[in-house]
Amino acid sequence: MGRFWTLMLGALIGMAAAGYAQPRDTLQDELGRPIALRGIALDNWLTGGVAHEDSDTRAIAAMGGNCVKIEIPFTLLSRADPIVRDQRLAQIERMAGYAGGAGLGVVLSCTEPAGIALFATDRDVRMAFVSTWIELIDRLASGPAAPTLRAIVPLEDPSAALSDPQQYSDLCSYLAQEMQAARPGLAMFLVPLESPGPDGTPILTQPTVGGVCRIPAEAAALERLAIVRAAREWSREAGRAVLIDQVAPPAPRPREEWPDVLLPCLSAITHSDPPIHLIYDRMRSAEADQPGIALRYPSGGSMHMEPLLEGLLTQAFRGSLAPLPEPAEEGSTEPEEPQAAEPTDEEPPPPPGEEG
Numbered sequence: 001m002g003r004f005w006t007l008m009l010g011a012l013i014g015m016a017a018a019g020y021a022q023p024r025d026t027l028q029d030e031l032g033r034p035i036a037l038r039g040i041a042l043d044n045w046l047t048g049g050v051a052h053e054d055s056d057t058r059a060i061a062a063m064g065g066n067c068v069k070i071e072i073p074f075t076l077l078s079r080a081d082p083i084v085r086d087q088r089l090a091q092i093e094r095m096a097g098y099a100g101g102a103g104l105g106v107v108l109s110c111t112e113p114a115g116i117a118l119f120a121t122d123r124d125v126r127m128a129f130v131s132t133w134i135e136l137i138d139r140l141a142s143g144p145a146a147p148t149l150r151a152i153v154p155l156e157d158p159s160a161a162l163s164d165p166q167q168y169s170d171l172c173s174y175l176a177q178e179m180q181a182a183r184p185g186l187a188m189f190l191v192p193l194e195s196p197g198p199d200g201t202p203i204l205t206q207p208t209v210g211g212v213c214r215i216p217a218e219a220a221a222l223e224r225l226a227i228v229r230a231a232r233e234w235s236r237e238a239g240r241a242v243l244i245d246q247v248a249p250p251a252p253r254p255r256e257e258w259p260d261v262l263l264p265c266l267s268a269i270t271h272s273d274p275p276i277h278l279i280y281d282r283m284r285s286a287e288a289d290q291p292g293i294a295l296r297y298p299s300g301g302s303m304h305m306e307p308l309l310e311g312l313l314t315q316a317f318r319g320s321l322a323p324l325p326e327p328a329e330e331g332s333t334e335p336e337e338p339q340a341a342e343p344t345d346e347e348p349p350p351p352p353g354e355e356g
Contacts, residue, residue: 025185025208026105026150027241027277034275037150038317039067039104040303041245041281042095043111052095056303057102063310064317067105067150069245069279070095077132078114089139096140100147107279108136109153112160119161130175137183151187152179153212153243159194168193169202176206189243189277197227198234198242210241213276215265217250224265232272243277244269258308264324266316271323280313 027035040060042052057068076088096106114132115125133154140149154175155161162168172190179186187208192200198211213231215224224247231242247269249261269276305313315321 025187026148027187027208035066035105035150036275037067037105037107037243037277037279039065039069039107039279040313041069041071041109041279043071043281052098052303054098054101057098057104059303059305061102061104063314064319065104065313066317067107067279068099069107069109069153069281070099071109071111071156071281072136073112074110074114074129074132075112075116077136078128089136092136093139096147096149105148105150106140107151107153108140108149109156111156113155116161120163120167126171130171130178133175134178134182137179137186141183149183149186151189151210151243153189153191153245155191158191162193165193165200165202169204172202172209173204176204176209180206180208187241189241197230198238198240199230201240203238203240207239208241210235210243210277211238213242213244214246215244217246217248221261221264224261225268228265228268228272228276231276232274235274235276241274241277243279245279245281247278247280255308259312262312263321266312267321267324270316270319270321278316 024030024032027037029035042056060068070092072092077085092108099106110133113119113125113129115122115128118125119129133152137149137152140146154172158168162171172188176188179188185208187210188206189210189212190198190201190204191212191214192198194200196216197213201211211231211234213227213234215227219227228244231244234240235242247262247265249258253261266278269278
């Protein structure tokens with residue numbers, strides 16, 4: 001009997017350890033509190049462009065950010081040449097390691113599907129796309145020093161590869177199923193087909209699937225607020241998280257107009273309930289003389305940011321932006337309701353002709 005209970009106790013301990021080892025919801029902290037992702041995307045770094053450095057992730061952390069989005073062109077990851085493939089995977093692991101060393105979580109994003117010309121018609125290409133995602137997730141999630149993988153964005157521009165909503169939904173459902181088996185609790189954000197907001201995103205059964213909301217560069221301040229409010233309402237109704245990853249106005253906009261355009265939008269995101277996730281990934285350039293405000297990646301150097309943009313994002317990341325009043329609906333001409341007069345204890349004046 002003693003041996004039986006010893007074996008049972010060992011089995012229970014093993015089950016408990018296995019259960020404890022299962023990853024938590026990646027959009028919550030260790031105490032189960034919701035995390036609002038705040039970060040900056042690192043792009044154009046696997047294609048011979050910008051060589052990001054450890055200092056980039058430390059700079060994002062110093063601003064108050066808690067994540068970095070690593071953009072990955074899958075055309076490089078799916079080459080048949082195993083040497084090239086391993087080199088790219090090693091580069092991604094190293095960049096994710098920089099993020100983990102700075103205390104940042106990692107969001108992975110695919111900027112271009114493998115075999116984009118065949119993506120919609122060739123099932124094998126889509127299956128290879130899913131298997132590549134799972135392999136990458138496994139590699140980043142393994143090992144004692146693995147960075148915190150917060151979420152993935154399977155396709156940055158699904159409309160470039162797919163046009164059938166059902167096909168897109170089926171692909172995302174299959175990827176979500178495989179992903180949850182490999183990495184339970186990992187969040188996934190879906191970019192909708194031909195839509196700036198998350199309302200065009202397939203609603204999947206997995207609770208960690210959310211929608212991406214994008215703000216058109218030409219949108220004015222009130223339009224941006226309306227988009228953020230619509231994303232917040234979608235989040236409440238659908239019970240899904242929302243990620244906003246494009247907030248910058250176009251480059252030619254004069255520098256002095258940026259606060260008026262960005263501040264209300266960033267404030268609305270910061271004070272949204274339920275929380276909206278924000279990753280800044282517009283307006284990057286290696287040119288020192290580009291107009292407007294940009295993230296700059298000089299040749300041979302780390303990320304540089306103009307002080308005005310750095311100040312705005314630091315306030316947004318740290319939650320120090322003041323809440324703004326909800327704007328009146330544009331074009332509303334309804335008059336204000338008259339206020340009732342406050343009652344007084346004074347005697348009303350007598351009618352005309354009845355004085356004294």
